[in-house]
Amino acid sequence: MVENQVLLQIQHVSKSFGLTRALRDVSFDVRKGEVRGFIGENGSGKSTLSNIIAGVYEKDKGKIILDGKEWKAATVVEAEEQGIALIVQEIGTIEEISVASNIFLGNERRFGSRGIINYRKMNQEAKKALELIGASDISPEKPIGEYNLEERKIIEIAKAIYTHPKLLIVDETANALSSHGREILYSVIRDVRNYGGTVLFITHDLEELVRVCDSVTILRDGVYIDTCYGNEMIINELKVKMVGREMSGHYYRTEEEGSMGEKVVMSVKNVFTSALKDVSLELHEGEILGLGGLSDCGMHELGRLLFGLDQPYSGTLTCNGRTERLKNPVQAIRRNIGYVSKNRDSEAIILRDSVRNNICLCSLDKISKFGFAAPKTENSFVDRWIERLKVKVNNRSEYVASLSGGNKQKVVLAKWLGRGSNILIFDCPTRGIDIGVKEAIYTLMSELKAQGHAILLISEELPELIGMSDRILIMKDGRIVCEKMRSPEITEPLLIKEMI
Numbered sequence: 001m002v003e004n005q006v007l008l009q010i011q012h013v014s015k016s017f018g019l020t021r022a023l024r025d026v027s028f029d030v031r032k033g034e035v036r037g038f039i040g041e042n043g044s045g046k047s048t049l050s051n052i053i054a055g056v057y058e059k060d061k062g063k064i065i066l067d068g069k070e071w072k073a074a075t076v077v078e079a080e081e082q083g084i085a086l087i088v089q090e091i092g093t094i095e096e097i098s099v100a101s102n103i104f105l106g107n108e109r110r111f112g113s114r115g116i117i118n119y120r121k122m123n124q125e126a127k128k129a130l131e132l133i134g135a136s137d138i139s140p141e142k143p144i145g146e147y148n149l150e151e152r153k154i155i156e157i158a159k160a161i162y163t164h165p166k167l168l169i170v171d172e173t174a175n176a177l178s179s180h181g182r183e184i185l186y187s188v189i190r191d192v193r194n195y196g197g198t199v200l201f202i203t204h205d206l207e208e209l210v211r212v213c214d215s216v217t218i219l220r221d222g223v224y225i226d227t228c229y230g231n232e233m234i235i236n237e238l239k240v241k242m243v244g245r246e247m248s249g250h251y252y253r254t255e256e257e258g259s260m261g262e263k264v265v266m267s268v269k270n271v272f273t274s275a276l277k278d279v280s281l282e283l284h285e286g287e288i289l290g291l292g293g294l295s296d297c298g299m300h301e302l303g304r305l306l307f308g309l310d311q312p313y314s315g316t317l318t319c320n321g322r323t324e325r326l327k328n329p330v331q332a333i334r335r336n337i338g339y340v341s342k343n344r345d346s347e348a349i350i351l352r353d354s355v356r357n358n359i360c361l362c363s364l365d366k367i368s369k370f371g372f373a374a375p376k377t378e379n380s381f382v383d384r385w386i387e388r389l390k391v392k393v394n395n396r397s398e399y400v401a402s403l404s405g406g407n408k409q410k411v412v413l414a415k416w417l418g419r420g421s422n423i424l425i426f427d428c429p430t431r432g433i434d435i436g437v438k439e440a441i442y443t444l445m446s447e448l449k450a451q452g453h454a455i456l457l458i459s460e461e462l463p464e465l466i467g468m469s470d471r472i473l474i475m476k477d478g479r480i481v482c483e484k485m486r487s488p489e490i491t492e493p494l495l496i497k498e499m500i
């Protein structure tokens with residue numbers, strides 16, 4: 001329940017990274033027991049402020065008051081000790097260690113005696129933490145590397161809630177989760193609110209925001225715009241406040257029926273892997289083929305297989321008229337296939353390299369002459385795509401690691417669109433992307449379709465699947481269980497019925 005006492009006061013906070021003014025004189029308050037949404041376009045400063053509160057970054061100016069006292073965390077561990085938990089946008093776990101060690105990272109001392117850690121006790125406690133949020137299928141002893149993006153996010157949720165934080169910050173986490181994972185997250189948010197804690201909830205999904213939050217604060221270009229409460233949270237008005245202009249409201253394709261060319265550009269027949277059971281499909285030129293299902297249905301694995309990342313036990317794959325085995329992504333790129341992975345930071349971009357090199361990476365053969373790429377040609381190629389996708393970046397030499405989440409995603413898209421791949425496998429392409437750019441990406445997908453490109457759209461967002469696809473395949477337990485042609489009769493409940 002929202003109390004009248006204020007927990008967090010942000011007072012005139014500013015922060016710059018070199019030339020980028022990420023936050024400019026931002027001030028607002030959040031009360032105890034309040035679930036506060038936090039929205040703004042990509043690069044508007046949401047993660048920067050969250051990171052300052054949670055001790056990751058230092059602010060340049062301003063004050064933060066927590067529970068009546070000035071708050072200045074020097075480290076994340078210090079912030080945790082003071083009751084602040086942050087679930088970051090990307091993967092926040094450490095690869096080489098166990099689930100339990102991740103949950104108690106920085107707090108191992110509590111299981112130690114004379115310098116020796118009692119791992120049995122740590123595992124037992126981690127098991128309790130996981131059970132508490134209904135994730136008892138995750139084993140504390142296992143290395144975290146055995147778990148996928150969604151399961152790792154659930155482990156991070158368990159870690160965050162275990163300490164009963166007075167302030168829980170959730171940065172763009174829901175869109176890495178399936179409906180089951182989202183239920184876990186929402187129930188944790190309800191628990192925090194029930195014991196009088198406060199939640200700062202960052203999301204680009206405004207419907208989710210209105211469902212989950214008591215109020216919302218809007219940032220634009222690092223500047224505080226407004227805070228709306230309860231019934232004042234009207235989606236169309238929030239969009240205008242975020243973007244600073246009226247939005248058209250037409251995100252998706254308007255045709256009632258689907259269309260596609262005759263030519264099949266890619267097909268798989270009777271494919272089996274550990275995750276796929278007798279899967280066959282055909283992708284046509286000029287087609288957007290939607291692939292949906294629950295997150296463990298096999299759709300993400302199918303995307304990996306079509307890009308040569310995984311190999312089938314049996315079955316055939318035909319690509320641009322040739323039957324073959326894609327042994328690796330290099331072969332797939334040669335066959336003109338592009339792939340946007342759901343797992344952005346670890347699979348889709350090189351964080352410690354420039355925006356320029358990331359965008360050019362797969363197109364060097366196209367923009368080079370006699371094996372040499374002239375810097376001028378490279379630069380104009382990169383600038384064209386930065387401009388086209390409105391990537392918010394100071395210059396093309398900036399490291400991708402310093403971009404906001406949504407802008408990283410735009411770099412991934414630019415890389416494949418720039419190459420002109422005629423087969424595009426998009427796994428959750430609009431993950432973390434703000435509404436303005438979402439609209440631009442959907443327009444781009446329609447243009448690519450019109451030019452004859454084939455797109456396999458793997459998505460957990462049903463409105464996106466229904467709104468963009470010519471045909472939808474639903475997968476369940478590794479099999480394709482239904483096929484629906486584009487039509488106004490296709491609804492979310494109809495697809496959900498096939499998925500569960």
Ligand SMILES: Nc1ncnc2c1ncn2[C@@H]1O[C@H](COP(=O)(O)OP(=O)(O)OP(=O)(O)O)[C@@H](O)[C@H]1O
Nearest residue numbers: 017022042043044045046047048402403404405406
């Ligand atoms: N470590 C950093 N180094 C340099 N610039 C940074 C760094 N972190 C953030 N920025 C810049 O600060 C600005 C705000 O980024 P921030 O990540 O806070 O945005 P955001 O609102 O969370 O965006 P998104 O919705 O895309 O996640 C961006 O221009 C970003 O490039």
